[in-house]
Amino acid sequence: MHAFNYQHPKSVADAAAALSKGGDAKLLAGGQSLVAAMKLRLAAPTDLIDLSGIKELAGIKVEGAGITIGAMTRHAEVARSEEVRAKIPALAGLAGGIGDRMVRNMGTLGGSLAHNDPVADYPAAVLGLNATVNTNKRKIAADDFFKGMFETALQTGEIIVSVSFPVPKRAAYIKFRNPASRYAIVGVLAAETGSGVRVAVTGAASSVFRVAAMEKALAAKWSPDAVAGISVPSAGLNSDMHASAEYRAHLVTVMARRAVEAAK
């Protein structure tokens, strides 16, 4: 790891100011991706701006027909939150299935979304539940947030403050884990939300995506059989030593069917 300056602001405004000061400053959330990259010398920021002391970024709040979760909320907190478990069990379950205990105790919702690893779990929840990403500058709809591999709509200096999840009528997330890393080889979140049926797939491609054909079929009839015959084309899907594109395409259908079944 290369040397860096460490900063510990107390507000989002201070963090944003520190970020805009020039140099190659980076926000530090749980460090589960960033610190690993630094140790491997793949990232060498001049400044680390630690978000852990900022109160505005913490906490889980039930608000009207939804739940708003602060960007610095750790995966473990989401997994064990009474509110999340009661209202969106699929989200609590997803958070509880990320990595291992140590990762869940450190990793954060905001960090995961900003990083937008193509095999991460949270992107499926945000897109599948039609959540809104609240930043220090604006509100970004899920459909506009994920732009590609490790790419989001976030602009330089923009900080995720929280994410608002509308409570769905029903939803479930099923993940086929990479046996080595335990990230998603394919993860599917199927949900019936106030704004319609949504099926979001992570792990399979360069970024999370929705499957319109499945959504249409499920809107007509919410049943595992409705999606059992629908497959996504394998062209363009990820292909690596763990899973070929053909296998991933097959798994999308299987995971979707199981998600629908689980979200009875």
Add this chain to the structure above:
Amino acid sequence: MGDMNTIGVSVKRKEDYRFLTGAGNYTDDVTLPHQSYACFVRSPHAHAKIKGIKKDKALRAPGVLAIYTGEDWAAAKVGGLPCGWLITDVHGQPMKEPLHPCLAQGKANHVGDQIAVVIAETYNQARDAAELVEVDYAVLPAVVDVASALKQGAPQIHEAAPGNTCYVWALGDKGATDKAFASAAHVTKLEFINNRLVPNAIEPRAVNASYARHDESYTLYVANQNPHVERLLMTAFVLGLPEQKVRVIAPDVGGGFGSKIYLYAEDVVLTWASKRVNRPIKWTAERSESFVSDAHGRDHATTAELALDKDGKFLALRVHTKAAMGAYLSTFGSCVPTILYATLLAGQYTTPAIYAEVTAVFTNTVPVDAYRGAGRPEATYVVERLVETAAREMKIDPAEIRRRNFIKTFPYQTPVALQYDIGDYEATLAEAMKLADVAGFPARRAEAAKRGKKRGLGYSCYIEACGIAPSAVAGALGARAGLFEAGEIRVHPTGKVTVFTGSHSHGQGHETTFAQVVASRLGIPVDDVDVVHGDTGRVLFGMGTYGSRSLAVGGTAIVKALDKVVNKGKKIAAHLLEASDTDIEFKDGQFKVAGTDKAVPFGSVALTAYVPHNYPHDKLEPGLNEQAFYDPSNFTFPAGSHICEVEIDPDTGITRIVNFTAVDDFGNIVNPMIVEGQVHGGLTQGIGQALTEACVYDKESGQLLTGSYLDYCMPRADDVPSYKVGTKVTACTHNPLGVKGCGEAGAIGAPPALINAITDALGIREIEMPATPERVWRAANKKA
């Protein structure tokens, strides 16, 4: 005095308190005054000519003390790393031994090959400077698998080894074998890869080397399984240093699995450089370095055939194996696919004719050497996959075909050199079948089918040869070292005991097991016995720990030293009790005049030995400290039956191990808890090989694609079931403890049991290891 006999008792491990509370003392925990640190510049290419190295920029970086490259190494006229086992090929010629340089000599031969070492005040400074060393490479085509390496026109790795061939070696009677095949009623033939594995000890390799100018001596702390062997190889074969001037200390070591047996370049380079910079130098591998510099395991491509008569009796076995050596010969690389492999091909069976031919091949990969089981897992995989497949083809129950062929009378001379002293294979199999509830399997399979799942059952009846070995036999087979063990019992004046053993514990629990042996013999509490190992400055000598040899060989050396202690104690007691030596018996910690109640306790005898006021000075020296060396008369032969039951989800290809039963015969057992732990660990590693651990090299670039835990899948607790383990005991006939060894059994028996279960579940003949979800899904759905 109470019952001090703890043989067969699960005494809690004495060493665990310090490990579990973070008080372990590993090489990286040792920091010396004026400590400096090393970082190695490693080749990013699998095969490349080194056209030049510029180190001036790096030398000017902050904190840098020195940088050495292959040129400095050559100028100092120090040697390459030796191979400890000479294999003689089919033409009577010695194997090809290309130079194994400590720092590359003009050419890099695998990704991770060490090119230069940077020594600096801190590790970060060394690492920063290492990035500034400019190496000008001309990349050459690389070859990473044995089949490609043997092809005409393949890239040539060493001039000294044409055709990338180290040797072609054979064992057994080819004529008799071919003849048996010609008249066989049935022949089963399989071709498979025994997949390469990365060892992944939890503690990475680490070295801390220093030089003392006042007496011109070196001290080397190193994560190593056999410090005396490390010292011998390094002083006599590489650096030409006086052996008595080098002290090698392998303190707490966090797992080895074979990978810490060897003399590595880093150990030698740091020792050599410590005098040049006159500072202690420390290096601890980063995990990504471990992946490309710790010797790997397995990597065989095999064609195997079994000939049977119409009743399923085995007539002959014919095996052709291409075994990867990697880029260089590691310390014992050459003996693993030969001496430790082909000699085990009889398995538990009376197969009368066996012929094995092994071609050892250089590839542009990390060197391959012994990894938990070393040759024996590969042999067991050959035999047990063939046997199970033959049974299915001939429609004979797989347990029954084994029973028909089991060796039943002992000693038994196999056609492949070994003589088994004892075993009871039928009893072991019967016990395993009971524990696994084989009788209930059809019902469980039917129930799973109703849920859309496929269940399968697979057996594996393995044998292993442990102890390694009688030195004379090993010598005749090409070993360049002896293979005995040494031990010392130091009884202190207070009757407490320190045991010095040449065995090394890096997870095996010797501090407890050996203490139990000694305490039970002397009739004293286990806590009165401390075990010292892993230090050439304290332990008289040692060949170290590998091949499940510690208790059978190291333990026996200790018992021999104990016998001497007891004999001397009898003489002291006889003097004290005014009796004749021959009338004294030693039992339960008391020296007693036979047939009387006249006795002195062990403690009084110990005290007398050191406070010899009333002492037979004319006949005896004072003190109570005895040493012994023990060279076994044979290998030991642990054997067992493993039964694996899997349930496969054909939609996803996920294999769940629902049951794994292992019944092993390890001879007598000193500490059942430790033995069970060894079995659990071994099974988990075997399951790792069969189910999760894929070591993948890119065929074109020779890059290790599975260079971290993101891609290299170590088995985790939730990948394995709650094991059912049992033991059957036939005591080893040729060592006083009657013990055989248990460290490797699980890793040997598990892979074929698991693959046999998967092939049974899917009704297929073969599936490649590791049976990853995608491979299983393809097989289950008949996809190419």
